[in-house]
Amino acid sequence: MGHRNSEQQVLVVPCSGIGKVHGLISREAVYRVTDILMPGRSSTVCLALLVSGDPRTRAKVQQQPCITVDGCPKLCARKNVDLSGGKVALGVRVYDTLKRHHGAQLGSPTALSAAGWVAAEEIAAEIAHTAQQLLAAGKQES
Amino acid sequence: MTGTTKVGIIACSGEEIPAGSLSRLAARRVLELLRPQSTVTLCLPLFLAGEEQERRFARQHPTITVDGCDKLCAKRGTEEHSGQVAASLVVTDILGQRVHKCHRSARELDKSDEEAVWILAERIAAEVDALSQTASAEQAADAPAAASCACACGSPPPEGNLELDGKTATVNWLPSIFDQLYKQNLEPGQGCADRLLETVRIYHEIPEGEEPLYRDALAAAYQEYYDRRAK
Numbered sequence: 462m463g464h465r466n467s468e469q470q471v472l473v474v475p476c477s478g479i480g481k482v483h484g485l486i487s488r489e490a491v492y493r494v495t496d497i498l499m500p501g502r503s504s505t506v507c508l509a510l511l512v513s514g515d516p517r518t519r520a521k522v523q524q525q526p527c528i529t530v531d532g533c534p535k536l537c538a539r540k541n542v543d544l545s546g547g548k549v550a551l552g553v554r555v556y557d558t559l560k561r562h563h564g565a566q567l568g569s570p571t572a573l574s575a576a577g578w579v580a581a582e583e584i585a586a587e588i589a590h591t592a593q594q595l596l597a598a599g600k601q602e603s
Numbered sequence: 604m605t606g607t608t609k610v611g612i613i614a615c616s617g618e619e620i621p622a623g624s625l626s627r628l629a630a631r632r633v634l635e636l637l638r639p640q641s642t643v644t645l646c647l648p649l650f651l652a653g654e655e656q657e658r659r660f661a662r663q664h665p666t667i668t669v670d671g672c673d674k675l676c677a678k679r680g681t682e683e684h685s686g687q688v689a690a691s692l693v694v695t696d697i698l699g700q701r702v703h704k705c706h707r708s709a710r711e712l713d714k715s716d717e718e719a720v721w722i723l724a725e726r727i728a729a730e731v732d733a734l735s736q737t738a739s740a741e742q743a744a745d746a747p748a749a750a751s752c753a754c755a756c757g758s759p760p761p762e763g764n765l766e767l768d769g770k771t772a773t774v775n776w777l778p779s780i781f782d783q784l785y786k787q788n789l790e791p792g793q794g795c796a797d798r799l800l801e802t803v804r805i806y807h808e809i810p811e812g813e814e815p816l817y818r819d820a821l822a823a824a825y826q827e828y829y830d831r832r833a834k
Contacts, residue, residue, distance in 0.1 A: 477616045492708035507617035509676035512651040537648035571631040
């Protein structure tokens with residue numbers, strides 16, 4: 462990855478799409494990683510701020526390995542991290558994970574059901590797994 | 604509310620701060636409970652990323668932006684691409700110190716968050732009412748200028764019909780799905796069927812055992828669509 466800082470964090474960026482449950486799942490999966498699974502070793506940025514061209518947010522995205530989490534095939538998070546000069550180490554597509562939950566009622570864009578939380582946790586675990594590998598690889602390089 | 608003009612609500616949904624989560628929840632509260640007939644929500648990342656349907660909606664309808672902080676990403680982005688917003692609300696201005704008791708994740712929501720969301724949602728609803736009254740008066744004076752749009756999340760999505768062995772299935776967003784895949788250079792033929800099926804499944808529940816029917820119907824419908832576009 463070429464990231465040399467031993468205090469490196471992984472940036473995890475969800476789309477947070479407001480129209481479907483997939484957006485909320487992306488958002489909650491990210492908070493599970495940043496707040497519970499990998500606090501201090503992962504963080505997030507406001508996608509709208511990044512898309513608006515905020516220099517500090519762009520710099521973060523360019524300097525840290527990124528994992529994006531998208532709810533729909535428009536891939537707003539992934540595309541905007543790419544466009545901002547970030548390197549996407551993993552692009553999670555929520556709808557891929559949901560194939561394993563076929564027919565499950567996942568909740569709404571406002572609140573997740575129990576099945577929705579399970580899906581968010583699965584995605585969070587996948588993100589954390591990759592994030593740990595990225596950090597380990599970064600340490601070996603430095 | 605007697606007007607038919609929809610008001611667009613654009614929340615910043617900022618992921619870094621609790622106020623971003625509040626903006627998102629309050630926008631949904633207005634859409635789902637307070638003013639379901641007169642509002643739609645627009646997806647800000649999609650809007651900022653250049654989605655023309657969302658931008659057109661914001662150009663043709665009054666919009667309210669709800670920003671978590673004074674960086675005003677939603678307001679600035681909307682005004683850059685679709686003209687002046689009708690109202691701009693900032694969560695921290697409305698809630699003051701109360702925002703510090705709130706949380707980012709839905710997992711942690713408590714009474715403080717719930718109260719904050721209600722305060723914000725009622726404030727948004729009041730702006731919706733004011734705008735709807737104004738818009739209704741303008742529509743009455745200038746009826747031909749009214750425009751329609753079915754692009755945003757809360758409005759009826761564009762539908763398409765599939766013929767499945769003698770019965771018809773209505774699939775939400777089918778025209779948009781075809782548009783999107785066409786732009787991604789998806790070629791028609793049986794080779795495209797899995798991709799079509801995978802995408803349609805996101806928006807439409809495909810009953811067990813009916814995948815082969817859907818696969819064939821989608822391939823045929825996409826072929827027709829492709830031929831029309833190619834002319």
